[in-house]
Amino acid sequence: MLDIKRIRETPDEVRQAIENKNEKGNPDEVIALDLRRREIISEVERLKNLRNVVSQEIAHLKKDRQDAEEKITEMKSVGETIKQLDEELRTADERLREQLLRLPNLCDASVPVGRTADDNAEVRSWIPPHTMRLNEDPEHTVLDHLELGRKLDILDFDRGAKISGSGFPLYIGEGATLERALINFMLDTHLRDHGYREIFPPFVVNTDSMVGTGQLPKMAEDMYRCAEDDLYLIPTAEVPITNMYRDEILEADRLPSSFCGYSACFRREAGSYGKQTKGFLRVHQFNKVELVKFVHPEHSYDELESLVANVERILQLLEIPYRILLLCTGDTSFSSAKTYDIEVWSPAEETWLEASSCSNFEDFQARRAGIRFRPEGKGSKPQFVHTLNGSGLATSRLMVALLENCQTPEGKIIIPKVLQPYTGFTTIG
RNA sequence: GGAGAGGUGGGUGAGUGGCUGAAACCAACGGUUUGCUAAACCGUCAUACUGGGAAACUGGUAUCGAGGGUUCGAAUCCCUCCCUCUCCGCCA
Incomplete structure (x- = not known):
């Protein structure tokens, strides 16, 4: 607001x-x-x-x-x-x-003015050496994540559709373990190395929470709603975590407060049919480790940079190629003042896939949700905090990139070193 | 699902129709005292909206879970709803 x-x-x-x-x-x-x-x-x-x-x-x-x-x-x-x-x-x-x-947040002056994704600015990219070889090797047939998942019997989208409907992936065997390993690896890294405090939030929230972070009223048709109880399935852990401090006044020494939490995420994706929808590219339920920060207004843009750096570190450790985009005004979401997208490389699609979005909302969410802090010094009036969040990261797109980038010419998957302690195996297939 | 108890300021907790925006205590902040720490003492100490003022500041209104009702006047009486807690039942 x-x-x-x-x-x-x-x-x-x-x-x-x-x-x-x-x-x-x-x-x-x-x-x-x-x-x-x-x-x-x-x-x-x-x-x-x-x-x-x-x-x-x-x-x-x-x-x-x-x-x-x-x-x-x-x-x-x-x-x-x-x-x-x-x-x-x-x-x-x-x-x-x-x-x-219903009025959107305004973009920061540092955001390039533009209308569509074409106007986004690439800030930097990072590509581990082996990936280039993979794409340039004419002898190497690159399979996409669907084929890999089917061949290795680790992902089953058809049975997922039978159980729930399309867009509800089913992970099997090593696939399920790999998913869990990714989540735990990301959580541990953020908690241990990046100074976040872990949150395990509720996966359903009330209307006030959805309004607080800006999903409602505008995005109502994208949410799964339990009408009986007037509760919504969360589209991201951003919602419950940011709303922890709704209608509260924090002491200044609590800032910055950084939280990290896993949740399943539910999105109806209404109106997105016909776009990239196969396999993991667009699903109704996925897993995500989310980073949320409550910060002093003076530091929010520095905090945004460090947030992005935290996400990058995960991808570097996993050795997955990525690039970072600064979104132009037209592509920046309703609530955000400045957003970086982190995209991972899909060798099969030969395209970049959005795996994380890191945003500074300034006081837009805080004003809606009534999240304030009392500045140091006597007689100071409460001020709105700045809130930030970013995916650190969403596993669905990450899984696509991981499977495709880590495949061998024989169609096996080599598990990245950092994940091996979590999976307990070094290859799939 | 059944029965009961309760929601008051940052916290504990008084307060059953007007002098209560709200006692007292704790916490916090400022100060005095002190060789330092502690203690003691004094003072300050809600939020939002709205008006005046360049500002310091200041006038007004509202807020005791939410909404409605009674009344000239409601934290206090009545109704509805929400939430929390305890016990019982059911269940992972």
């Missing part, structure tokens, strides 16, 4: 920023609602003040056993007016908040 004062004071900047982001949103409407709201407030508060003063007088009159009937009658009608105005105010508040919730 944007600060209404910022919209009020610099509507043109806000309008331009929304347009750069390819989002809809009308600051004028918000400004009009805000104006109307404040008019009502000043009137209703004047009347409430009157009522409070006169009620006090009535109390004194009664105490002195004097007649207060006239004042009581007068206040009766004031009360009626207040009730009406309160109702109007409630409506105005609601409409204003509704509009505000």
Whole structure:
């Protein structure tokens, strides 16, 4: 949520920023609602003040056993007016908040202005030597992850579809173990080497949490919802972890607070049919290790860089080629002010696959969710924290890259060294 | 699922219609004292919105789980809902 004062004071900047982001949103409407709201407030508060003063007088009159009937009658009608105005105010508040919730976050000045993914800027890439050989060797038939999974009997998308529906992968044998190994390896590395504290969150959350991180109201059709209980399956652990501190004021010495948590992630992916959908490329349920930080506003952009570095380290240890993109304004998500995507290389698809997205939300989520901190120093007012998060990483796309990059000409998989203590085996096949 | 108890400020916890934005204590912060630490003492100590002011600051309104009702006036009375806890049942 944007600060209404910022919209009020610099509507043109806000309008331009929304347009750069390819989002809809009308600051004028918000400004009009805000104006109307404040008019009502000043009137209703004047009347409430009157009522409070006169009620006090009535109390004194009664105490002195004097007649207060006239004042009581007068206040009766004031009360009626207040009730009406309160109702109007409630409506105005609601409409204003509704509009505000639908305005996207504005991008940081360092984000390149652009409309589509073509305008994203490649920041750097990292390619371990053996991968190049793999792709350049004409004798080496490169299998995609589906074929590898089927041949080695470690992934079964057909049976997954039978059990649940398409997009619900079933991991078998070494495939299941490898998945679990990846999760544990990533968690351990972030906890041990990168200073995160582990969270194991609930996988379903309430509406307030979804609004807090910005999934609702805009993305409602992408969520799995348990209507009976008004709960949502989480699309990412970002939601429960960020909402841990919803409506709280943190002490300044708690910042920065960095958390790392595994969760299954559920996405309906409505409207994405026809895009890259085969195998792991687009699924309804996947596993992800998520990184979330609550930081002091002054440091959030440094923290974003270190977040990205933490994710990169995982890929380097796994020896998976990747590149980092700075998303342009048009490709940056609704809630984010600046986002880096980390993409892994798929030799079979001969393309880069998004495996992580690291974002600085500045105070956008914090304002929605009411996450503040009390700055050092006496008499300081609470301020909104900045929140960041990134996938560290999602296993589905990572599994594609891992299987494809680690395959031998014979169609076996060589498990990366760092994972071997976790899998207990060194090859599959 | 059945029965009961309870939700008050950062924490504990008083408060059953007006002088309670809310006692007291603890924590925190500032200060005095002290060779240092500790202790003691004094003071400060909620949040949001809104108005005035360049600002320091200051006026107003709201908030005692949420919403509604009664009343001139509600933390306090009534209704609905939510949440937490305890016991029983069921279950991993």
